[in-house]
Amino acid sequence: MKVIWNNQLVEREDVKIDMEDRGYQFADGLYEVIRVYNGVLFTAKQHIERLFTGAKKIDLILPFTREKLIKLLSELIEGNQIETGNIYLQVTRGVSSPRNHAYPETECTSTVFTASTTSVPRNLKMMNDGIKVITLPDMRWLHCDIKSISLLGNIMAKHEAHKKGKDEAILYRDNRVTECSTSNISIIKDNIIYTHPDGNLILPGITKSVLFKVARQAGITVKEETFTLKELKEADEVFASSTTMEAMPVIEIDGELVGGGNCGPVVKLLQSLYVTEIETECGIIS
Numbered sequence: 001m002k003v004i005w006n007n008q009l010v011e012r013e014d015v016k017i018d019m020e021d022r023g024y025q026f027a028d029g030l031y032e033v034i035r036v037y038n039g040v041l042f043t044a045k046q047h048i049e050r051l052f053t054g055a056k057k058i059d060l061i062l063p064f065t066r067e068k069l070i071k072l073l074s075e076l077i078e079g080n081q082i083e084t085g086n087i088y089l090q091v092t093r094g095v096s097s098p099r100n101h102a103y104p105e106t107e108c109t110s111t112v113f114t115a116s117t118t119s120v121p122r123n124l125k126m127m128n129d130g131i132k133v134i135t136l137p138d139m140r141w142l143h144c145d146i147k148s149i150s151l152l153g154n155i156m157a158k159h160e161a162h163k164k165g166k167d168e169a170i171l172y173r174d175n176r177v178t179e180c181s182t183s184n185i186s187i188i189k190d191n192i193i194y195t196h197p198d199g200n201l202i203l204p205g206i207t208k209s210v211l212f213k214v215a216r217q218a219g220i221t222v223k224e225e226t227f228t229l230k231e232l233k234e235a236d237e238v239f240a241s242s243t244t245m246e247a248m249p250v251i252e253i254d255g256e257l258v259g260g261g262n263c264g265p266v267v268k269l270l271q272s273l274y275v276t277e278i279e280t281e282c283g284i285i286s
Contacts, residue, residue, distance in 0.1 A: 002079040004072055004089070004115035007064060009079055012116070021112055023092030025099060027150035029112075030054045031090040034073070035243045036082050036117070037282040044070055046206045047243075051091075054146045059103060060093055063111045073115060080117045084285075086244060089115035090149060120244070122285070127271060130251030130263050131167035131240065135229060136160060138171035138178045138201075145200050157181035168240060170253065173201065176226045183242035184208040185250075187227060187235035188266045194231075197224040207241045207274075214273035220266065237264035247271045 005015045022028035032051050035042045048066050055062050064072070073087055091113045096104035140153035157169040158181040169181045178196055179185050184205040186195040193215060198204040212222045232238065238250040238258050247270045249263035278285060 001116070002076060003117075004076055004113065006113055007068075007072065009072075009075060015114065017112060017114075018095045020095050020097045020099065021092055022094060022096060022104075023090070023112065023149060026101070027148065027152075028058075029090060029092030029149045030058070030060065030147055031088065031149050032147060033243050034087045034089070036077055036085050036087060037278050037285050039077055039081075039083050040282040041070070041073060041077070041087070042278055042282055043206050043210060044073065046209070050147060050204065050206065051089075054148070055091075057143075057146050058148075060091070061111065062091060063113055076115055076117055082117045082119055084121050085117055085119040087115060087117050089113070092149070122246070127246065127248060128263060130249035130261075132165075132252035133168045133170050133180070133240075133250055133254075134161050134164055134166050135170045135172060135177075135232075135254055138173045140171070142200055144178070144202050145198070145204060147203060154181045166252075168250075170232065170250075172229055175228050177229060177232050178202050179205075180240050183240040183245055183248070185232075185238070185240050187232055188237035188239075188264065189231070189235050191220065191236075191266060193220060193222045193266070194225055194227050195222070196226050205241055207243055207246065210277055211241055211247055211270050211274055214277060215270060218269065218273060220269075233258075237267050239267045239270070247274055 001012045002009050003012045003015060030051055032047045034044055034047045048069055091111050094110045094112050136157050161169040170185050171178050179202040186193055196202050215222050233253055233256060236259060240248045240250055247267055249267045251258055251261045
């Protein structure tokens, strides 16, 4: 399998990362996951813009332009002949020695960039059947808007859900729902969509933004307002959204059914509208 390593396409076994890379030592880096349909990157510009925004927030100098990155990722898709799948890309601040928490001087280090692909079909069964979730306190740091590779808080929440045989964990702070361990979360009440506003407490989701755009175009009201755990559990419909999930119905929360345990009509409409967006950018999908 071919991967990207420092702006070049190489075989995976040729990649060598120094043990003093700050990504390994400190989780000092960023990542993105971009979906591929019909061998075409979907919403690539939005994902890359979020990467550059995150880099600015942590004073990380990226080793490429936006245009160069898209070209590299497209070459990787072609090289691995990916039709439907994901691209994972990661950039760290690079090697600095001796170990020091402070950012190194620019001339003392250079970023390390990697990217890989995975063929992953759309999970149509799960999109129809929905997922079951638990709720947990949001114990993560206060810069969740930065898509950092430091994901231990998210991992612990996801693992807790899996220990209980569930698919995802919905997180909350002071009784206000923020997002899930690996996705954004929204509720529908009286045909109005509610979601936590973007800010430092959640990741500004690319998929979420696309879904809200098509929802508004379809005449559905979207309110970016916080909601409580009680409002979450009393919602008519609940859905998670992410690059890999698309619009995923939540049919059970903490053992209580949502909407009778079925994917509701608004989420079904959003799923259909989202597919139209994909096909506009990437061509007809099966």
